[in-house]
């Protein structure tokens with residue numbers, strides 16, 4: 510650590526207090542990276558834990574004056590290295606700014622600081638009979654600020670859209686140290702460029718989200734959940750078309766294959782799965798009951814049962830389980846929601862892509878062929894939000910494969926797999942973002958002109974490259 514670095518740590522301690530600047534090696538490792546292990550170094554200079562917006566502003570100004578780059582940091586549940594500090598950056602963690610400031614049950618808004626978890630926002634909304642519908646497995650750890658910076662998606666995008674659709678107002682500290690208050694409680698505000706949306710999904714490269722006003726909505730009166738055994742991906746899509754046109758509101762249409770289910774059953778120490786014989790693919794489908802009352806619930810349940818019976822007759826579904834109680838619904842959901850965590854210990858090579866729905870059935874066999882040709886012995890595991898065209902494509906290493914060799918083979922494979930996604934007019938990132946992991950593949954989805962415009966925006970807002978350098982695209 511150079512003298513200059515020590516000076517900055519002292520200045521930062523003067524702003525937030527010495528106890529809120531961490532330099533111990535275990536703290537640097539803990540706060541220095543997200544859930545992506547991409548092979549790059551984890552090497553922050555220090556961790557700063559401000560408690561107020563004014564402190565964040567002063568920290569940004571101090572870092573700018575010292576020429577020290579900043580990595581904004583939330584719950585670090587991201588999967589592309591966007592919250593990883595690789596080269597002596599100052600990590601600014603928002604975790605001590607976790608207050609819910611106001612819930613407006615009439616205006617259907619919630620105002621909070623950036624460090625509050627997504628789950629805490631959901632709970633605060635539920636306390637007044639409302640819902641924050643952005644929902645994903647990591648919600649207990651993921652923070653609102655990070656979920657905005659990464660435009661988090663999840664399991665109900667099909668019905669409610671991703672985080673972008675729920676951000677009404679945004680407080681952001683920019684490179685000058687200024688606080689921008691973008692939007693707020695107004696539903697209608699048609700006053701030029703939408704600067705607020707520019708920061709949603711910017712992965713911490715344009716500023717630090719310090720607070721937000723989120724939209725809320727009334728929750729459905731009840732939901733009906735079904736798990737279907739489906740022979741293959743093509744019929745998964747036919748089933749989606751079938752239930753979508755069935756006259757009931759579908760709020761989630763998720764999939765997971767036999768390998769994903771095996772991992773979940775092993776993780777939960779369950780001896781057997783929901784279907785016998787085991788099914789190659791599964792659809793977890795959730796429907797909404799709009800109005801309260803047993804008769805309404807019964808009507809939706811009856812309609813869903815009819816739809817599934819028709820699907821069975823047409824060969825789209827070989828078996829199905831309809832949850833009869835809220836607990837059964839949670840149990841069925843957990844088979845899907847626990848996939849990612851259950852796979853974690855196998856250290857899968859992950860990718861998150863979207864395809865136009867109409868081309869998914871063609872894409873999956875092409876991808877499987879590529880896996881068989883380039884990574885013989887690897888086990889593909891497919892799950893995801895198929896109703897959004899969003900697949901999580903996971904590859905498990907063959908047994909006894911050397912980790913370094915596997916990593917190298919996967920990197921070479923990725924170049925071809927993302928090119929395949931590009932040929933099918935898909936996106937190299939559906940909901941995980943670009944970060945460090947995918948920036949070399951961005952060109953399959955964004956044209957050179959688009960990337961240059963994004964760079965121009967970056968230069969305009971952050972001319973000295975203070976915020977999260979190297980994320981989304983390599984520094985110019």
Ligand code: ZN
Pocket residue numbers: 663893894901940
């Ligand atoms: Zn997902």
